[in-house]
Amino acid sequence: MKTTPTEHYHQQFTVVRSELPGLSTPWFDQLRKDALNRFSEKGFPQRKAEDWKYTNLSVLTDHNYVTKTDQIGKINDGEINSIAGEIDAEISLVLINGRFSKLLGNLTSENFRLENLATLVSREPETIREYLAESAETLTAFESLNTAFMADGVYLHVNRDAKISKPIQILHVTTSQDDHVHYNTRNLFIFGENSEVRIIERFLSLDSIPGYLNNTVSQVILKDGAKAEYIKLQDEDPQSFHLSVHRVHLNRDSRFSAHSFSLGGLLSRNDVRVDFLGENASCNLNGLFLVDGERQADNYTTTEHRVPRCQSSEQYKGILNDQGKGVFRGKIKVHQDAQKSDARLNNSNLLLSEKAEVDTMPQLEIYADDVKCSHGSGSGQLDTEQLFYLTSRGIDHAVAHALLVFGFASSVLERIESESLKGFFKNLLISRLSANREIKELVQ
Amino acid sequence: MESQEHLDSIVDREYQHGFVTEIESDTIPPGLNEDTIRAISAKKNEPEFMLEWRLKAYRNWLKMIEPKWSNVKYPPIDLQEITYYSAPKTAGDAPKSLDEVDPLLLDTYNRLGIPLEEQKMLAGIAVDAVFDSVSVATTFKEKLSEYGVIFCSFSEAVKNHPDLVKKYLGTVVPYGDNYFAGLNSAVFSDGSFVYVPKGVRCPMELSSYFRINSSKTGQFERTLIIAEEGSYVSYLEGCTAPMRDENQLHAAVVELIAMDNAEIKYSTIQNWYPGDKNGKGGIYNFVTKRGKAAGKNSKISWTQVETGSAITWKYPSVILKGDNSIGEFYSVALTANHQQADTGTKMIHLGRNTKSTIISKGISAGKGQNTYRGLVRIGNKAEGARNYSQCDSLLMGDRCGAHTFPYIEVKNNNAKVEHEASTSRIGEDQLFFCKQRGLSEEEAISLIVNGFCKEIFNVLPMEFAVEAQKLLDISLEDSVG
Numbered sequence A: 001m002k003t004t005p006t007e008h009y010h011q012q013f014t015v016v017r018s019e020l021p022g023l024s025t026p027w028f029d030q031l032r033k034d035a036l037n038r039f040s041e042k043g044f045p046q047r048k049a050e051d052w053k054y055t056n057l058s059v060l061t062d063h064n065y066v067t068k069t070d071q072i073g074k075i076n077d078g079e080i081n082s083i084a085g086e087i088d089a090e091i092s093l094v095l096i097n098g099r100f101s102k103l104l105g106n107l108t109s110e111n112f113r114l115e116n117l118a119t120l121v122s123r124e125p126e127t128i129r130e131y132l133a134e135s136a137e138t139l140t141a142f143e144s145l146n147t148a149f150m151a152d153g154v155y156l157h158v159n160r161d162a163k164i165s166k167p168i169q170i171l172h173v174t175t176s177q178d179d180h181v182h183y184n185t186r187n188l189f190i191f192g193e194n195s196e197v198r199i200i201e202r203f204l205s206l207d208s209i210p211g212y213l214n215n216t217v218s219q220v221i222l223k224d225g226a227k228a229e230y231i232k233l234q235d236e237d238p239q240s241f242h243l244s245v246h247r248v249h250l251n252r253d254s255r256f257s258a259h260s261f262s263l264g265g266l267l268s269r270n271d272v273r274v275d276f277l278g279e280n281a282s283c284n285l286n287g288l289f290l291v292d293g294e295r296q297a298d299n300y301t302t303t304e305h306r307v308p309r310c311q312s313s314e315q316y317k318g319i320l321n322d323q324g325k326g327v328f329r330g331k332i333k334v335h336q337d338a339q340k341s342d343a344r345l346n347n348s349n350l351l352l353s354e355k356a357e358v359d360t361m362p363q364l365e366i367y368a369d370d371v372k373c374s375h376g377s378g379s380g381q382l383d384t385e386q387l388f389y390l391t392s393r394g395i396d397h398a399v400a401h402a403l404l405v406f407g408f409a410s411s412v413l414e415r416i417e418s419e420s421l422k423g424f425f426k427n428l429l430i431s432r433l434s435a436n437r438e439i440k441e442l443v444q
Numbered sequence B: 001m002e003s004q005e006h007l008d009s010i011v012d013r014e015y016q017h018g019f020v021t022e023i024e025s026d027t028i029p030p031g032l033n034e035d036t037i038r039a040i041s042a043k044k045n046e047p048e049f050m051l052e053w054r055l056k057a058y059r060n061w062l063k064m065i066e067p068k069w070s071n072v073k074y075p076p077i078d079l080q081e082i083t084y085y086s087a088p089k090t091a092g093d094a095p096k097s098l099d100e101v102d103p104l105l106l107d108t109y110n111r112l113g114i115p116l117e118e119q120k121m122l123a124g125i126a127v128d129a130v131f132d133s134v135s136v137a138t139t140f141k142e143k144l145s146e147y148g149v150i151f152c153s154f155s156e157a158v159k160n161h162p163d164l165v166k167k168y169l170g171t172v173v174p175y176g177d178n179y180f181a182g183l184n185s186a187v188f189s190d191g192s193f194v195y196v197p198k199g200v201r202c203p204m205e206l207s208s209y210f211r212i213n214s215s216k217t218g219q220f221e222r223t224l225i226i227a228e229e230g231s232y233v234s235y236l237e238g239c240t241a242p243m244r245d246e247n248q249l250h251a252a253v254v255e256l257i258a259m260d261n262a263e264i265k266y267s268t269i270q271n272w273y274p275g276d277k278n279g280k281g282g283i284y285n286f287v288t289k290r291g292k293a294a295g296k297n298s299k300i301s302w303t304q305v306e307t308g309s310a311i312t313w314k315y316p317s318v319i320l321k322g323d324n325s326i327g328e329f330y331s332v333a334l335t336a337n338h339q340q341a342d343t344g345t346k347m348i349h350l351g352r353n354t355k356s357t358i359i360s361k362g363i364s365a366g367k368g369q370n371t372y373r374g375l376v377r378i379g380n381k382a383e384g385a386r387n388y389s390q391c392d393s394l395l396m397g398d399r400c401g402a403h404t405f406p407y408i409e410v411k412n413n414n415a416k417v418e419h420e421a422s423t424s425r426i427g428e429d430q431l432f433f434c435k436q437r438g439l440s441e442e443e444a445i446s447l448i449v450n451g452f453c454k455e456i457f458n459v460l461p462m463e464f465a466v467e468a469q470k471l472l473d474i475s476l477e478d479s480v481g
Helices: A005-019 A026-042 A077-084 A117-123 A126-134 A141-149 A384-392 A397-414 A419-431 A436-443 B002-012 B034-043 B048-062 B103-111 B116-123 B141-146 B154-160 B162-168 B179-187 B428-436 B441-457 B462-477
Strands: A091-096 A099-105 A112-116 A152-158 A168-174 A182-191 A196-205 A213-222 A227-235 A241-250 A255-262 A267-276 A282-291 A296-305 A311-320 A325-334 A342-351 A357-366 A372-380 B025-027 B086-088 B126-131 B134-138 B150-153 B192-196 B206-211 B222-227 B232-240 B248-250 B253-258 B263-271 B283-293 B299-306 B311-314 B317-320 B326-335 B340-343 B346-349 B355-365 B369-378 B386-396 B401-410 B416-425
Touching: A005 A026, A005 A141, A026 A126, A026 A141, A077 A091, A077 A099, A077 A168, A091 A112, A091 A152, A099 A117, A112 A117, A117 A126, A117 A152, A117 A182, A126 A182, A141 A182, A141 A213, A141 A241, A168 A182, A168 A213, A182 A196, A182 A227, A213 A227, A213 A255, A227 A241, A227 A267, A227 A419, A241 A255, A241 A282, A255 A267, A255 A296, A255 A419, A267 A282, A282 A296, A282 A325, A282 A397, A296 A311, A296 A342, A311 A325, A311 A357, A311 A397, A325 A342, A325 A372, A342 A357, A342 A397, A357 A372, A357 B386, A357 B416, A372 B401, A384 A397, A397 A419, A397 A436, A419 A436, B034 B048, B034 B179, B048 B162, B048 B179, B141 B150, B150 B154, B154 B162, B154 B192, B154 B222, B162 B192, B162 B222, B179 B253, B179 B283, B192 B232, B222 B232, B222 B263, B232 B462, B253 B263, B253 B299, B263 B283, B263 B462, B283 B299, B283 B326, B299 B340, B299 B462, B317 B326, B317 B355, B326 B340, B326 B369, B326 B441, B326 B462, B346 B355, B355 B369, B355 B401, B355 B441, B369 B386, B369 B416, B386 B401, B386 B441, B401 B416, B428 B441, B441 B462
Parallel strands: A091 A168, A152 A182, A168 A196, A182 A213, A196 A227, A213 A241, A227 A255, A241 A267, A255 A282, A267 A296, A282 A311, A296 A325, A311 A342, A325 A357, A342 A372, B126 B206, B192 B222, B206 B232, B222 B253, B232 B263, B248 B283, B253 B283, B263 B299, B283 B311, B283 B317, B299 B326, B311 B340, B317 B346, B326 B355, B340 B369, B346 B369, B355 B386, B369 B401, B386 B416
Antiparallel strands: A091 A099, A112 A152, A357 B401, A372 B416, B025 B086, B126 B134, B150 B192
16 A cells, blocks of 8 residues: 555654754754644645645655655766856855755855855754744645755855855755655855845756655845845756745845746746835845746745835746746735835746646735735737748748747846846856857847 | 825715615525425426426535635625525516506615616616515516517526526536535526527617515525527616615526627626625625627626625626637726625636636725636637736725735637736825815715726716716715715
8 A cells, every 4th residue: 555645754754864964953853843743734735725726736746755865876076066167156055966065166255154054953053943943834745844854955144244246156956866856955044234145046957867856945034234136046857846935034124136047847836935024125026937848837926015115026927838837826915004015016928839838826915005016917929020020131930939039038137136147047048949049149 | 184084984984775675575484405495496386397406406505515715704604594585475476567566665666766667768778676586577578579589587487488498597607616606506586587589689778676675585596698699688787785784695696698699798786785884784795697608709798886795706707618709897896894895707718719808996995805806717729819807906094905816827829818907095196186176085086986997887888887986976975074
């Protein structure tokens, strides 16, 4: 008889518990146990659950994922270094198969502290206690599993008033060689008062075999006046699964700008939850997803305006090919006392094939009256008149097509503040388009 | 603050149409079981097929559970407390002229400002008035029958046109569709039936006023409109109800079917008792309305002005099955005091080149909660489908809420779907502009609100547009403190 998920993960927990960090810290061990129990109580979301109605969860829940505690796969150090070198970073932290591998770059900066979570948990767990304890209110089964099984991750603390001009890079490389392994990473980003920082987090696969699951949870805290730009690139194996949750807390006068690029994965899901906790904070959420084959990308965002005078704007775009599927749910909630809130949300999707599908839910929930809120959504195909215009000027049809697709996506690129990162993503995007050589010439 | 007083007086406005007509009712004791259904069917002398359908619906309904997903809150409804049949007692059979109608009933209509005689003379509208559950007067029947249009109460249709009823009943809203539609299918008391034959343009607007009167009487109306090939019909429905303290459940079902090149226009003004300013009492309006644009080039258009009811929960929808068919939804929903509304539409695009338009305007005042919830689904065969949706909300007061939950599902790349929504309040600058030009604050608010709703009023039939504007004005009338 097949074991139920609950039985399976309890068994797994017994097996791997001693290999996971924090066993000797009672509160940390308890945190894991509580999370596991919460998972047992709730189980995986039901097919009809509102947050999963457009996602076929069974591809995820039909398998019982296992935790691997030993690092497997041949890692070519030179290759890793050259990948990391694609970004001109202040410092890069590399995780391989969900475990810390190495740090590259400026290791002596006094502006920030960057460490892997496992080390921190074993050496000075109290440093992160308040943040992890806060996250005990787990919302989904996958977050519970993450807490129960978190093996490693990133701890980044940027000091007060620190201004770091080059981006800090977090590189997650998966080289899985086993069936149905899950990697649970946990990140803690804490940006001190009036600090300014830029983060790029990349997920990619090297020679991995299909079917692994990357399940990551990140907490992002911006203290008063902090400014952060955060870019996430998910470019994993097209047969892999990727689930990520970001919980973002914005304090007074802070400014958070996030850009999410979902290019890989058979099923990927980004869940971003932003809480405004201090007045006059602002948040920009941008996203771009590309799906083809039978791949699916989900983006769920929740923006909670809890205090007055905050501003949020959000733009997500999707490009869908073949039988690709995209789901977008953007929820803006303006609480009763959050007067003078300004919230805008937009989602547009480009359907390039007959069998592509997109499901969109831009939602507003408003309990205050002195607010400006709007949302918009549009889905369709390329404008035939624009295509005609370009071809009538001697541009090959395929090139014109790709050029328009690039044009559609470029508004998301344009919102990246760092010029060097903008250039990186521009090239990356072009390389994924058909007729990319011609495009490159045209747009450079 | 001056404008605070405005809002207070909006919140404090009393329901204007509240009174009870004392007429003896022929009532079945409260409770719901198979015997109730048999009793209803027997009272109405229904043919066997109707009773069987009701019982099938009831048995299926027993397996269903009350849905909880809406954004409205209400105490549990005890369905065993409700009286499922209550007919005004009239001597003998249905009256043939107004003289035979109970004078008390006529007086009720007069006080509501819709005297039958006047409407007959001035407006040229045939009124099939449903007082409680049984149709008491039908006018203009003869003129309509010249054109072959059938416009009668549902009970009459069951008796006189059983084949049509049998053929179409439940084809758009099956009895297993949802909890409240299932309940309606089992116990529906009466309603309207319209059949427009091939090629006929119905010579007048058809109108039916529903009133809820007898205390504790749930209203389970059922309307079925069939427009044959190339025909056209415009149907108006308007509601006000006497003041009541207890919540009353209204679970109606409306089914529309439009064949090739046919058009149905369905307009509603809903002004049932919303409860007092503390949120006590008021009608629960849980309605299933759906149209099937079955034929090529067919068109179904829903227009609604929702100002009443403690809770409004309905989604007039269109299934766009025929190629080139068109679906429209125009809505104004006002919630004040403790009113709650969760309303919107579903546009299901199945045929090629189908088009739909959704314009929804929500106004929230006091502690009112107004939710737009809508679905636009483009099926994979709906080549060239097109949808435009716009949902705007106006907030008046800092304790009300406006929510928008659209669902957009696109499975065809040839389709073009657009959705826009905005939320705002009446701007200080707008008010200042109007007042500076000599308008009182009350007039200014009325002007702005009417302007906000103009797109909807424009598509209402003339008589209704006037009534709707009046209704909003009345709602805002006492707003100057």
